[in-house]
Amino acid sequence: MAGPLDPNSAASRPEPSRIGRRTALGLLLGAPLLSACSSVSNPFEQAGPAGPPQQPTVAGNGQVKVGMILPLSAAGNAGVAAQSMRHAAEMALAEFQNPNIQLLIKDDAGSPQGAQQGAQQACDEGAEIILGPLFAGSVPPTAQVARARNVSVIAFSTDSSVAGRGVYLLSFLPESDVNRIVEYSAGIGKRSFAALLPDNAYGTVVEGAFKTAISRKGSCRIVAFEKYSGDRTASARAVAQSLAGADTLFLADDGDAVVATADALTAAGANLRNIQLVGTGLWDNPRVYASASLQGGLYAAPDPSGFRAFAGRYRTRFGSEPVRTATLAYDAVALVAALARTQGPQRFAPDVLTNASGFAGIDGLFRFRTDGTNERGLAVMRVASAGGQAVAGSPKSFGAT
Structure with missing residues (x-):
């Protein structure tokens, strides 16, 4: 892919x-x-x-x-x-x-x-x-x-x-990341998700996995969903206007791109400190750790x-x-x-x-x-300036299929 x-x-x-x-x-x-x-x-x-x-x-x-x-x-x-x-x-x-x-x-x-x-x-x-x-x-x-x-x-x-x-x-595979972070988010009481994803092959796979994972959690719902290509302005504005009804914002992109997306959301008026940011293993990137907007964000990844x-x-x-x-x-x-x-x-x-x-x-x-x-089996990591910090360990066994 x-x-x-x-x-x-x-x-x-x-x-x-x-x-x-x-x-x-x-x-x-x-x-x-x-x-x-x-x-x-x-x-x-x-x-x-x-x-x-x-x-x-x-x-x-x-x-x-x-x-x-x-x-x-x-x-x-x-x-x-x-x-x-x-x-x-x-x-x-x-x-x-x-x-x-x-x-x-x-x-x-x-x-x-x-x-x-x-x-x-x-x-x-x-x-x-x-x-x-x-x-x-x-x-x-x-x-x-x-x-x-x-x-x-x-x-x-x-x-x-x-x-x-x-x-x-x-x-x-991105599907494992998405499933883990949605499961964890629901487990800590998150119920209303907004999402902003890239309009490319990776974003398409993540979109399918995200919507499927949310549908499996009867208590969760998607309140806003947008995709972007080159210019994030319009899609970021649409999501920013819908964040009042969300407690979690899912961003899935690589280091440089996810930082640019967070910046576009902030420019569109979103207060990212009032919502839980979550993402995939692509967040394991120095640019993400250096971003003030993404501090405290959670992502799924292998234990380092x-x-x-x-x-x-x-x-x-x-x-x-x-x-x-x-x-x-x-x-x-x-x-x-x-x-x-x-x-x-x-x-x-x-x-x-x-x-x-x-x-x-x-x-x-x-x-x-x-x-x-x-x-x-993935851990859940938190973004910090010094790097990713584990907040939930990797599972020791798989559940029933």
């Missing part, structure tokens, strides 16, 4: 280093796994012009073969992200302690054709499951190849429309401690900072390693991958839905 995103802006999560052991234990006991979750869009959904494809590589020497498709030779941020995700995958192999898997790493150069070719090569080489690709446009051709071989795909795109039978998304611990180990190992989405590659590899160790011949079957108890990852608890989307 082409949402407004910064690779390091999303959210953060719980203690990760033992994901392999914890996931395996949770699956063996059939018990819920401990963790948390977040929101964001894939900041790399638009690939730049690709460079020459790199030679495929192999990591690990286990018997269970796992394909991994990344835009390693794509230009710009996409290629940088792919290299960081590959490093994270290799780190997961090292930290899992003798996993029985072998990663078949394929470079799709950021193109659908490259992804299809990489999937074909991985399947021809015996891959039992495919991790990746990163871009939404590359998922369908990968899925076409994989389905013909009865091979599941765990992709990293944030576009829910490419999820489906046998294609699961291990990414930060998991990513901090992961980033520290990554720096020690590679001497550089990981991109925010590197945890996806780490968790994907740790997950398949745990399943290979504990689940026997049916290790990657749909019933195993959609285990209702979920799995514990660096960014907290997550589980795959049968439609290929995911649900994550």
Whole structure:
């Protein structure tokens, strides 16, 4: 999904280093796994012009073969992200302690054709499951190849429309953020919501999730709803005039944009100190923390401690900072390693991958839905000048579906 995103802006999560052991234990006991979750869009959904494809590589020497498709030779941020995700995958192999898997790493150069070719090569080489690709446009051709071989795909795109039978998304989907912040707001007595959202792909997804989440809460209602494109003036004025009947204002956009939206509301006469501001994990941004208008606002995101611990180990190992989405590659590899160790011949079957108890990852608890989307367990954070402060922790288990 082409949402407004910064690779390091999303959210953060719980203690990760033992994901392999914890996931395996949770699956063996059939018990819920401990963790948390977040929101964001894939900041790399638009690939730049690709460079020459790199030679495929192999990591690990286990018997269970796992394909991994990344835009390693794509230009710009996409290629940088792919290299960081590959490093994270290799780190997961090292930290899992003798996993029985072998990663078949394929470079799709950021193109659908490259992804299809990489999937074909991985399947021809015996891959039992495919991790990746990163871009939404590359998922369908990968899925076409994989389905013909009865091979599941765990992709990293944030576009829910490419999820489906046998294609699961291990990414930060906005729906989880929206559900968490609406649930929390209702839990502290908020009942009347106003919303001002961007008129783009991200805003459309958030709008659907927001309206659905409100409809599930019989005691809650939407008193004002507007979207904006370039100029926020008219939509901000319309919302500002309706705030007298609202106790909560939902703003979902990236750091710079949400600050501009708050400023437009203030200019339109809104007193933002008299209403509870809420948002998504895209609020995890220095611009938001520096904004006087957004102080005290609440947003849903993974508990930051998991990513901090992961980033520290990554720096020690590679001497550089990981991109925010590197945890996806780490968790994907740790997950398949745990399943290979504990689940026997049916290790990657749909019933195993959609285990209702979920799995514990660096960014907290997550589980795959049968439609290929995911649900994550998130904390609720408060905006403060020093950064996000947790006001509600991540859930320790998922409720019934």
